[in-house]
Amino acid sequence: MLKTTVAATALCTAFASAVPHAAQAGKNDDTLRVALAEEILNLDYNYTTKREYIIMAELTDATLFDLDPETQEFAPAVASDWEWVDDTTLNVDLREGVTFHDGSELSAEDVAYTYNWIVSDESEAQAKGTIERWLETVEVTGDLSLRFHLKSVYPLVLRDMAQRVKLRPEGAYEAEDGSVDESAMATDLVGAGPYKVVSFEPGQEVVLERFEEYWGEAPAIENVVVRNLPDIGTQQAELMAGGVDWMFKVPLDVAESLGNMPQAAHLSGPDLRVGFLVLDAAGYTDEDGPLTNVKVRQAVNHALNREEMAEYLIGGSAKPIYTPCHPAQFGCTEDIPAYPYDPEKSKALLEEAGYGDGFQMDLWAYRDKPAAEAIAADLEAVGIDVNLRYVKLASLNQARAQREIPAYFGTWGSGGTADTAAIARVHFAGDSDRNLSGDGQLTETVLSAEQTADPEERKKIYEEALTTIAEQAYWAPLFSYSQNYLVNPDLEFPLSPDGLPRLDKASWK
C-alpha cells in the first residue's frame, strides 16, 4: 500500500513538473511547432491542392492580391494597383521592393513568367485547370506593370490570383541545362512570403524562419516547424509533452476532453465545409425511382433534424443550413424556400407522392458516421427503408462516377473559396458526376454567373439558381462544419471566418 502511494505520488510529481515546461516549450525559443497528419511532400502550391498545402503556402508564398477573410474584399498584395481596361483586359501594377527568398527583386517578368508557365502545355501544374479557364496570356508592359488578357469575362479572376497562383522567379521551372523541370520548386522553394524554408524533409518536417526582407507585415513568431505526425493520438501526446503547439482537424470529443487540461486550449472556428444529401433526381440509378419525384425529395428534406445534428454530432460552431452553399460565401443567399424539420409533413408528402408505405433507398456516406447514422435514422422514422452504405471516399467517388448512387451524404470545402461558384459549378454543372439533378436549365444558370463580372448581377443569378435547387429539393442541405484546434495555451491564434488557418498571424500571449 505504501509502495503504491509512493509510486502514485512520484507519478503525479513528475507529471506536475512536466507541465510548465511543456506549456512554454514553443514560447521559450520563439518556435511554433505545428503537427499535420497529412504529409507535406511538395512545397510548391502551384502543384498541390490539399488544405495542408494551402496552410503552408500562406506562410511561404506571396500572391498578387490578398483576400481579407473578414470582409471578403480584395486588397493589393504584390500588386499595388489594378485597372480593368475592358471586360477581358486587366492592367496590374506591382509594388516596389518585393524580394524573393533567394534575394532577387520581384519584377513584372517574374509575374508574367509564373502565370504563362502555369497555363503552358508543359507545366502540368495543379493550378492549370483553374487558371486556364480564363487566362489567355500575360504581357509585360513595364518593369513593374503587366497586362492580363482573358479568354472571356470571368468574375473570379482576382480571387484566383489571390488564392491559386503563387509567384515564382523567372525561370523557376527550368533545369540548369535549360530543360523543363516542373518539380524544381517542390523541395527547393523560392517564394516571396513571410517565412522562408530553412530545411525540408519530405513527409517528415519543414523548418521555416521569418523572412526579414518580407515586404508586408512581419509575423510575430520567428520560427515555424511543421512536423508530419500521422496518428492523432501521437499528436495529442506531443501536445501534452510540449513537443507540439498547434494541431487541427481534431475530433470534437478529443478536443473537448483535452481542452480541459492545463497543457492545451481548445479553439473552435468556422469552416467553409458544408454537409448535404445529394438525391438522384435525374433518375440515373432508377429512371422512375422515388427520388425522381419532387415530393419525395421534399419529404426527405422535412425528415432531417439538422439542428440536433449540427449541435450534438458536429459541434463547435457548426450550424444547420437550408441553402446549398455556405452562408459566408458570396452569392449564397438564405432567402430561399426552406424545409424545416417536420416528420409529419414529410410523411404526408410521401403519402401524396404514392409512397405512403415507404420505399427502399441506398444512402452512401464516407465520413462523420454518427451524422450519417442520424440521417438514416431520421429517414427511417418517416418510413424510408434506408440501407446505409458507409464506405471509403474513393469507393463512393467511383460508384458515383458510374452513376450507381441514388443518394449520398456529401461534404464540400470549396477549397477555402468564399464564393458560391466554388460549390455550385462542381455540383450543378452538366459535366460533373456530382450533378444528380439532370437539370440542364439549372446548369446554364449556374454557369452564367461565371460569365459576368458584375457582383450584383451574379448575386441575382445565384439567387435564381439556389431557389430552383431549393424548390426542386435536389439537395437536402444539412449543416456547416466547425474546425477544432488544440493549441498551446500560450499561443494566440486568431480564427478566420473562412476557416483557413493563417499561422503567420499567430503570436505568443
Next chain:
Amino acid sequence: MLRYILQRGALALAVAFTVSLATFFLLNVATDPAYAIAGEDATPEMLAQIRDTYGLDRPLATRYFDWLGGVLTGNFGESYYWNKPVAELVASRAPTTIALALSALSVTILISIPLGAWAALKPNSWADRFALGVAVSAQAVPNFWLGLIMIILFSVTIPIFPVSGDDTWLHFVLPAFVLGASSVPAVMRLTRTGLIEVMDSDYIRTARSKGFRGMPLLTRHAMRNAILPVVSVLAVQLGQKFGGSVITESIFAINGLGRLALESILGSDIPTVQMLIFVFALVFVAMNLLADILNAALDPRIRIG
C-alpha cells in the same frame, strides 16, 4: 544447398510477382488513384490533370505491363506522391526499419528467453504462471494501444523518452519495446517447452550426475538443444517485424518502410505499394531460409534437401 537456396529464391520472386499482380488490380479496381491524390474536394479539372500527369487514363493492362517491363530492367517506377523513383524512396527508408526491427527483436530475446527459461526451471510454479500471464497479456494487447499507453506513461507523465520521431537512439526505445512485445509470447512459450523437454533427456541426467546444476546446466547443456526451434521462430519473427512495423511506425512517426506502406496504401500510390510488397515478401522468404540454414548449422542432424 546452393540449389536449395536458388529454389527458394525463385519461389520468393514468384510469390512477390503474384502478389504484385493481385495488388495492382485490386488497388485499381477498389479506387481511382486520381481521387486519392487530389483529395476530398477534387474538381473534374484537377482529376483530369492528375490522370494526364500520371498516365492513369491508359488501360489497366498497359499500365501493369509497363510497370513489369520496368521492374525486369531494374526500374520500379516513380511514386505518384513523392515524385521520385520508388527504389530510391524505399532505399532511403529501409535503414530505419531495419534498425527498428533489429531493436525489437533484441527486446523480444531479452524478455522472452530468460522468462521462458525461468518458467521451464520451475514448471507449474508461480513463476511459470507469471510468465504465462506475461505471454497472454502481450498476445492480447494490440500494438497501437500499447504504443499510446507507453507514450502516455514514459513520454508525457514521466518524460524520459521522446514521443515521436527517429532522430536518436532514445526515439527507438519505446517503439522497439512495443514491436518486440508482440513476439514475446511465441518465443517465450517455445523456449519453455523446448527446455522442459530437454531437461527430461538422458544427457541432462548425465550432466546432473556430474554435478552440474542451475545456470551452468542450463546455459552449457540444455539451452543449445532447446534453442533450435526458437532460432527459426526468431528468424520468422524478424521478417514479421518488417510488415508489423506499419502501425508502430505510424504511432511513433518513424519514417521507415512501415509508415511508407501505410501512406502509400491510403494514397493509392500503386508503384510504391508494389515495390514494398516485393520487398516484404522477399524479406519474409529470406528469413525463413535463414532459419533453415541456422538450424542446419546448429544441429548437424538436420539435412536440408
